[in-house]
Amino acid sequence: MTLSSKKDVVIVGGGISGLIAANILENKGIKTTILDKGRGIGGRLATRRIPHSEDITGVFDYGMQLFTVTDARVQQLVDQWLAEDVITKWSNEYGDRKIPCYRGCESNRSLGKYLAKDLDVNLQTRAISVQNSDSGWTVKTESGQDFQGNILIMTCPVPQSLTLLKNSGFLLPSSIQSRLEGVSYYPCITILGLLEKLSLIPNSGWLTLNNYSVATIACNHKKGISPQGFAVTIHSTPEFSWDHWDTDDEIIVEKLLDSTSNWLGSKVIDYQVHRWRYSQPKTVYGEPFLALENPNSLILAGDAFSETPALNRYLTLEKAVLSGIKSAQYLENKM
Incomplete structure (x- = not known):
């Protein structure tokens, strides 16, 4: 077992809520460390x-494809990211409305990397238990490391946070436990398909289908992030994902490629399948974060912590950003 140096705040989950909260806190002189089980930072900012x-390598944005903004506080951050060439406008339309859509310049993962560049981030670090004592929080990890902090922020999907707390013997008040158990998510099965030829997807690079099987398809080559491969991302609908979650990959691929064949127009020469169990919130907690004091601060945050569900899947990043902002501001005022 190894023990890391104690920080003011330990954050479990390296998605955008955790990254935003860490940046705000660090700018106020509050030291943070982020633990994430994945190989890359950013959660669903996945590439x-x-x-x-x-000669052929496909580059795929296989999590969030794009995002939109309605909140002035988030727009301020977006304007900063645009000015620093971290993100770019992908389209000026969403559905029938003229709403700017954004994506990462190099990839969507590049936004996560940008937000993490000045942070203490520990990847491939899975938290297995948390302990709360008078001296603060200790997070034990699968690799045998212990991370200590005065405050604990958990930004992973709510069911994962509940499992971690339960396995740690940490009891929540029954009313809060019930509210958290009421939070649910849509699943999504995603195909990363490498094509022999350029797809027939419109030059914008993405298309919403919303039939039973497929929600969206995106051409990463036309998007500009996969110059050496005709890489296409296919996101299934929640209904298809629920019905086929345990279906063999080969059958899933056959069904989804058949549903998109008119837009692919090419042989698939390689593919991978990824299952997002917690793709986006279906029901939410009803507040931008949860704060408990017993005896040290425990914060739960993320895209499921909002007053209302996102009106569309492209606003979930905004919800996650706002949760990170508001939870960090709460801790600023407290500290």
Whole structure:
């Protein structure tokens, strides 16, 4: 077992809520450390490479494809990211409305990397238990490291946070436990398909289908992030994902490729399947974060912590950002 140096705040979950909260706190001189079980930072700001040959490599944004903004506080951050060439406008339309849509310049993962560049981040670090004492919080990890902090923020999906707290023997007040158990998520099965030829997806690079099987498809080559491979991301609908969660990958791929064949127009030469169990919130907590004091601060935050569900899937990033902002401001005032 190894023990890390104690920080003011330990954050479990390296999605955008945790990254935003950490940046705000660090700017106020409050030291943080982030633990994330994944290989890459950013949570659903996810990008993956599939090398196929010496000349062909597909680059896929396979989590969140794009995001929109309605809140002035989030727009301030977006304007800063635009000015620093971290993100770019992808389209000026969403549905029938003229609403700017945004994505990462190099990839959506690049936004996560940008937000993490000055932070203490520990990847491939899975938290297995948390302990609360008079001296603060201790987070034990699968690798045998212990991380200590005065305050604990958990930004992973609510069911994962509840499991971690339960396995740690940490009892929540029954009313709060019930509210948290009422939070639910849509699943999503995603195909990362490398094509032989350029797809027939419109030049914008993305398309909403919303039939039974497929919610959206995106051409990462036309998007500009996969110059050496015709990489297409296919996101299934929640209904398809619920019905086929345990179905073999080969059958899922056959069904989803058949549903999108008119837009692919090419043979698939390589593919991978990814299952997002917690793709986006279906029901939410009803407040921007949860704060408990017993005896040290425990904060739960994330895109499921909002007053209302996102009006569309492209506003979930905004909800996550706002939760990170408001939970950090709460701790600022407290400290």
